[in-house]
Amino acid sequence: MKEHKRVTALLKTAEQERRCAIGDGGALYHALRRRVRSLEVVSPYPNLFARTEYWDTLNPEERSLHTIQALTMIHPRWTFAGLSAACVYRYQHSYSLHDGTVSIASSQGTGHGDTARLHRIYMHEIPRWKCRNIPVTSPARTLIDCAAIPFANALAIYDSALRSGHVTRAEVETLMIRVNCDEAAVKRLLHHANPLRENGGESWVYAHIVDLGYAEPLMQIEFVNLDNPNMPYRVDFCWKLADGRIIVAEYDGMAKYADAGNSGRVSLQAKLDYERRRERDLKMQGVTVVVHLFFEDVTHLERLEAKLTDAGVPKIR
Known part of the structure; x- marks a missing residue:
């Protein structure tokens, strides 16, 4: 579609201000609506607009x-x-x-x-x-x-x-x-609620563990890093049971380390080596089981339940 200078300027200004563009209710609005029909522009809310290419880059x-920024105006x-x-x-x-x-x-x-x-x-x-x-x-x-x-x-x-x-x-x-x-x-x-949980992923996993009726895990428990005592290991979830067993669950353990796809970060092999050393050190300090939980395990609760049950995490209801 032929460039409309006022539309282009309106959309550009909105992007710079991190908001949606606002229609004027007149000719400019109708020009934007035509671009919505041609898929060049999206309208996420009545009278609000953004370039489709730009919108697709946003989470x-x-x-x-x-949308909120524009509606505030x-x-x-x-x-x-x-x-x-x-x-x-x-x-x-x-x-x-x-x-x-x-x-x-x-x-x-x-x-x-x-x-x-x-x-x-x-x-x-x-x-x-x-x-x-x-x-x-x-x-x-x-x-x-x-x-x-x-x-x-x-x-x-x-x-x-x-x-x-x-x-x-x-x-x-x-x-x-x-x-x-x-x-x-x-x-x-x-x-x-616990502010010690470091991110929304941990909160999400914890909530599902509780919903499934398992005993509440301890949070942010530290273990000694035998290779570097100044940087202890902090595990996501930990159960210390009356019979002496210690069960540790880690959510998406590989995500704790650098992205292997980035050449400026550590290699995948280094990550795997670190994971093995970490698990070795945890078991030397009495941890009996380390269970690794991934996103797919939590979105399919039967998988989460199977992993926790196999690891010996007790249910309280």
């Missing part, structure tokens, strides 16, 4: 943030809530949660003419904060609303929020008794 979280009185607020705060979470929907706080319920991509979360009082110059609900309120997300995905958000120092358990508990929410879900998340 789901970045796409949500581009159009609707400065909106307060983003739920997963949208968690995105703005940069709390870790699964990309699978993003479905193109934007969540905002609302004291009036569904608005007339709302698009299907707008989700309003009712609040009698809206605790309006600002993060990165975007209006969002407070961290405590954001966590309460994120309790509506399934436990295995919500736990990463709770862990990340506590790890960031934005909020405390006490603040969430105090707010929980003042608002209408799923108290059981919030309490369960607070009970299991």
Whole structure:
């Protein structure tokens, strides 16, 4: 399609500002819509646009943030809530949660003419904060609303929020008794939340371990690195059983090391050698079993259950 200088400039400016471009409702809007039909441009939300080539380089979280940034310009009185607020705060979470929907706080319920991509979360009082110059609900309120997300995905958000120092358990508990929410879900998340978990992947695996009824593992337990005592091994999950057995589970162990595809990093053989030395040292310190968990094991729970059961991890329910 023939270049439209105003469209090109609009899209370029939006990319530089890390947001979607906004239609003008007139000729420029119609020019953008024609490019949507020709697949040169995408429209992730009504009246918002981005070059398809650029949009394809963004991950789901970045796409949500581009949409939120643009909507902040159009609707400065909106307060983003739920997963949208968690995105703005940069709390870790699964990309699978993003479905193109934007969540905002609302004291009036569904608005007339709302698009299907707008989700309003009712609040009698809206605790309006600002993060990165975007209006969002407070961290405590954001966590309460994120309790509506399934436990295995919500736990990463709770862990990340506590790890960031934005909020405390006490603040969430105090707010929980003042608002209408799923108290059981919030309490369960607070009970299991742990800022010591280093990333969302560990939170996700831990939540599934608990959901399957296994005993809760100890987190971030350290063992001596016999080759370098100044750099101890820290394992992801550890069970120390009454009979003296010690079971260690590592999530996606190979991901802890450099990418073998990068010539500037250590080789795959070096990674494998390190893994063998690490497992040798752990077993010399009483670890009886080391089980390696990968993404596919957790997405297929029967595989996760088989690995944990074979390793001897006890079930408590």
